[in-house]
């Protein structure tokens with residue numbers, strides 16, 4: 001029994017619960033009746049209007065958005081490869097998410113930050129770690145739209 | 147609410163004190179403040195102690211175990227970088243409310259070698275999002291606060307860098323500052339990048355430190371001031387981050403500061419033009435720039451021009467609306483719990499022409515403000531008048 005359960009459970013794991021894996025990986029939020037969208041699925045109430053979670057409906061978020069702002073991280077904890085670009089991406093549903101911006105030159109962005117503002121980007125996923133139980137851990141990143 | 151005054155202040159030079167304990171550092175600052183006030187620990191009726199890294203370890207009581215166990219109520223306060231200023235506000239309320247007539251606030255921190263990056267938290271590190279889903283660390287958060295200003299108003303890297311040059315110059319006149327070296331614009335621009343657009347000299351160093359203040363009612367002021375003029379706390383405001391669209395993804399350091407600033411000016415009955423000096427929370431140069439506008443020292447979108455015209459510089463340097471004449475966190479360092487009380491000390495020293503600010507005195511200062519942001523978020527603004 002235990003072996004069977006483990007086998008059924010051996011697939012990759014999302015790094016955060018709002019990343020949905022499968023054939024079409026995407027982000028899923030909770031939308032309150034007031035319009036606010038949240039990314040944490042265990043939230044008990046809306047911090048904008050105060051409505052409780054029975055006012056929430058799941059909402060699938062677009063894989064495309066626009067960069068609002070970014071920074072280039074040159075110094076971090078041991079084991080985190082620098083430099084890399086961190087970005088706040090606005091999604092068309094009206095919520096922002098944070099992740100790494102890949103396939104861009106950080107030197108170019110530092111020289112001409114305007115190039116980053118409103119840059120159209122799309123979400124991709126990749127395995128970023130292996131957890132203690134041996135599962136692949138999958139994160140999402142953004143890259144300039146092709 | 148009753149009037150509350152700052153009777154005495156104490157601060158130790160920010161720096162590295164690995165041979166001392168947190169209660170020893172806090173006790174030293176407390177004793178200086180008590181002496182400055184002309185009172186003893188036996189006169190203190192309530193004590194609010196701000197400390198972050200030992201917030202579960204009764205730092206306030208351990209300070210009294212060093213300097214006098216009188217059995218008074220002690221509150222240990224933790225509120226991120228606004229820890230010390232929140233402790234100060236607790237002391238203020240204990241008197242304003244009519245409950246007590248003399249209270250002490252101490253802010254103290256020993257950072258050791260810990261940087262400003264913050265902690266990683268527990269759990270399986272494979273699920274740690276830092277570096278995998280962007281960065282939530284301070285340099286990235288405050289870098290992006292500056293980038294947002296660039297996006298809105300076309301602000302340049304030079305503007306942020308000039309702030310660092312200015313504050314380092316100010317620090318050369320402050321013996322309480324950890325670093326007192328001047329830097330040139332080239333030094334700042336060419337220094338190692340930490341988190342774009344903040345280079346090394348645009349990020350505050352950490353450090354150990356402590357600062358203390360003795361707060362009194364009008365009655366006690368008359369009894370102990372001995373004719374000395376002491377500043378009144380004209381406003382002591384605390385806000386948290388209200389809901390804004392991106393706040394949960396990228397902490398919004400502006401909205402809660404603007405709200406605190408509006409409330410503080412209203413309560414104090416003064417405006418930005420009446421403020422002779424501002425000590426504001428320059429954990430990064432980018433933060434200082436956005437707070438010029440948040441505190442109304444210049445109009446929205448005008449911070450770059452304000453800097454180019456020497457806004458924020460000491461009048462001795464040909465500037466106006468001086469900001470962080472202490473050298474700011476960029477030079478003093480940022481012992482988290484101590485910062486909020488230390489910047490109130492600086493404002494007091496200018497209002498009272500205290501010799502501890504003699505080489506950097508703002509002439510004829512009648513009002514000053516101290517602003518702190520604790521990310522997460524908390525904002526305090528204390529306006530003092532004389």
Ligand SMILES: [Zn+2]
Nearest residue numbers: 032034046049
């Ligand atoms: Zn709602």
